[in-house]
Amino acid sequence: MRKVARVAVVVVTKNPLILRAALAVLLLTAFASEAAILPEDRADALYHSYDGGGVTINGPAIQVRKKVGESFSFSGKYYIDSVSSASIDVVTRASPYTEERKETDASVQYLRDKTTMTLAATYSKENDYLAKSMHFNLSQEVFGGMTTVSMGYSRGWDEVGKRDSNFSENTDRQNYRLGVSQVLTKNMLVDVSAEVITDQGFLNNPYREVRYLVTPTTVDWQAEVYPHTHTSTALAVRAKYYLPYRAALSGEFRYYTDSWGVDANMFELGYTHPVKSGWTIDLRLRHYQQNKADFYSDLFPYVDAQNFLARDKELSTFSSNTFGIGVSYEFARGGLGMIDHGTLNLSYDRIQFNYDDFRVAMAGGTPGTEPLYSFQADVIQFYISLWY
Amino acid sequence: MNGLRLVALLSMLLLLGACSSIEPWVKPYERDRLADPIMSFDRDPISSAYIQHVYQSREGARGAEGGQGGGCGCN
Numbered sequence: 485m486r487k488v489a490r491v492a493v494v495v496v497t498k499n500p501l502i503l504r505a506a507l508a509v510l511l512l513t514a515f516a517s518e519a520a521i522l523p524e525d526r527a528d529a530l531y532h533s534y535d536g537g538g539v540t541i542n543g544p545a546i547q548v549r550k551k552v553g554e555s556f557s558f559s560g561k562y563y564i565d566s567v568s569s570a571s572i573d574v575v576t577r578a579s580p581y582t583e584e585r586k587e588t589d590a591s592v593q594y595l596r597d598k599t600t601m602t603l604a605a606t607y608s609k610e611n612d613y614l615a616k617s618m619h620f621n622l623s624q625e626v627f628g629g630m631t632t633v634s635m636g637y638s639r640g641w642d643e644v645g646k647r648d649s650n651f652s653e654n655t656d657r658q659n660y661r662l663g664v665s666q667v668l669t670k671n672m673l674v675d676v677s678a679e680v681i682t683d684q685g686f687l688n689n690p691y692r693e694v695r696y697l698v699t700p701t702t703v704d705w706q707a708e709v710y711p712h713t714h715t716s717t718a719l720a721v722r723a724k725y726y727l728p729y730r731a732a733l734s735g736e737f738r739y740y741t742d743s744w745g746v747d748a749n750m751f752e753l754g755y756t757h758p759v760k761s762g763w764t765i766d767l768r769l770r771h772y773q774q775n776k777a778d779f780y781s782d783l784f785p786y787v788d789a790q791n792f793l794a795r796d797k798e799l800s801t802f803s804s805n806t807f808g809i810g811v812s813y814e815f816a817r818g819g820l821g822m823i824d825h826g827t828l829n830l831s832y833d834r835i836q837f838n839y840d841d842f843r844v845a846m847a848g849g850t851p852g853t854e855p856l857y858s859f860q861a862d863v864i865q866f867y868i869s870l871w872y
Numbered sequence: 873m874n875g876l877r878l879v880a881l882l883s884m885l886l887l888l889g890a891c892s893s894i895e896p897w898v899k900p901y902e903r904d905r906l907a908d909p910i911m912s913f914d915r916d917p918i919s920s921a922y923i924q925h926v927y928q929s930r931e932g933a934r935g936a937e938g939g940q941g942g943g944c945g946c947n
Contacts, residue, residue, distance in 0.1 A: 528916065528917075528918040530918050530919065530922065532922050534926060545918055545922065547917070547918045561918070563922075627896055628895070628896030628900070629896070629900060629903075630896045630897075630898060659935065661935075661936075667898050667903065667906060668898075669898060670898055670902045670903070670905060670906070671905055671906075673906055673911060673913070675913055675938070677936045677938065678936055679935030679936040680935070681934060681935050716933075716934060716935060717935070718933060718934065718935035718936035718937075719936060720936040720937070720938070722913055722938065724911050724913060726905040726906070726908065726910075726911055730908070730910070731910070732908075732910040732911055734913075738933070738936060738937075740932070740933035740934070740935070742932070746932045746933070748931070748932055748933040750933065756910045758910060764910070772927070772931055772933070774931065774932050774933060777932070798930060798931065798932050799932055804930075804931065829916065829919070831919065833923070833926075835926075837930070863923070863926055865919055865922060865923075867916070867918060867919060869916060869918075
């Protein structure tokens with residue numbers, strides 16, 4: 485589009501009236517097709533690092549996207565998590581371990597008039613877990629380009645294993661998505677989305693155990709038992725507002741409920757501020773809160789106390805708060821060789837997790853009176869993006 | 873009864889008229905600010921996919937995170 489515009493302007497420069505008309509037509513075509521366009525060609529290389537609660541996970545990720553013709557855009561991604569874990573679960577009932585997860589994604593997007601279709605596949609492998617999934621998304625621009633309606637379906641097949649054993653179980657997943665993006669004013673966008681996910685199969689962690697009272701002062705442990713189905717619904721509203729001095733405010737609210745009795749709310753506020761000479765600063769605050777699953781307990785009263793037993797802190801009552809900052813520098817703004825422009829990005833998030841009914845079992849003392857668990861995590865991302 | 877039908881018919885016509893009079897109120901040439909990259913819900917997909925994975929591995933909630941969605945189903 486940029487090249488076409490340059491040529492057109494050069495050709496008609498001598499006649500101001502035609503110049504104005506040509507510019508108007510160019511602007512109209514550029515913005516009329518604003519939503520129904522394929523994503524830009526770009527390549528990203530990311531290094532990520534997570535450090536918190538005795539767990540460090542880091543590794544690289546690479547993503548490349550390229551248009552072919554006017555209607556197709558292909559994308560490929562490779563991602564690695566190198567995990568070194570001495571988490572509270574691990575140090576309480578197992579031994580620290582290291583492992584690696586490798587993920588490969590491929591997708592193709594097809595654009596026809598105001599309709600975009602995406603087909604994607606994901607393959608993720610670690611020594612005790614294999615996850616394969618297929619995704620289909622359809623989006624349609626309506627109402628003069630002010631509204632985009634989208635829907636999607638995903639299907640996943642997981643194989644759950646256990647190190648040093650023949651243990652093998654399967655999980656099937658299905659996702660249903662629905663979304664509407666709406667231009668509200670010249671300065672404001674709103675996006676509403678819903679997703680229902682249903683899982684069937686082996687859904688707990690084969691290593692994790694729950695603890696129960698043997699006598700008022702002693703405990704023992706037994707394996708977790710989860711239901712074999714799990715259905716969840718999430719609803720999200722996102723808004724983005726353009727501030728008069730070229731900056732953007734964003735807000736998000738997400739509500740979650742599931743068939744295990746977990747309800748959760750998430751709020752996020754963001755601010756993007758471009759500074760002159762190519763620097764952009766991002767600030768974000770996030771708050772998340774959930775209540776426990778029906779079958780979760782930090783300490784069960786006796787062995788086999790219920791049909792289903794969980795002591796996964798992900799299913800407990802807890803909250804998390806995040807403060808994040810990102811800095812981005814745009815280089816080669818006039819183009820450099822094959823590159824149109826690029827960005828260098830550094831991002832840091834500090835997450836605080838506070839658990840309301842998950843205790844530090846190793847602390848000793850009377851069971852059920854140990855201190856409540858909490859931890860902080862530092863998340864760092866460094867990445868380079870090139871547009872071509 | 874006839875009067876009621878007439879009122880109902882007129883109301884429907886009015887409603888239909890109201891529907892057809894709603895036109896896109898932000899014209900394509902007024903969307904330059906919305907097209908600014910800072911207004912994107914997903915400016916750097918590689919980064920947003922990563923941070924979604926960070927939260928999804930540690931929180932009970934899942935789904936409707938934006939982007940293509942779906943996740944990898946991994947823990």
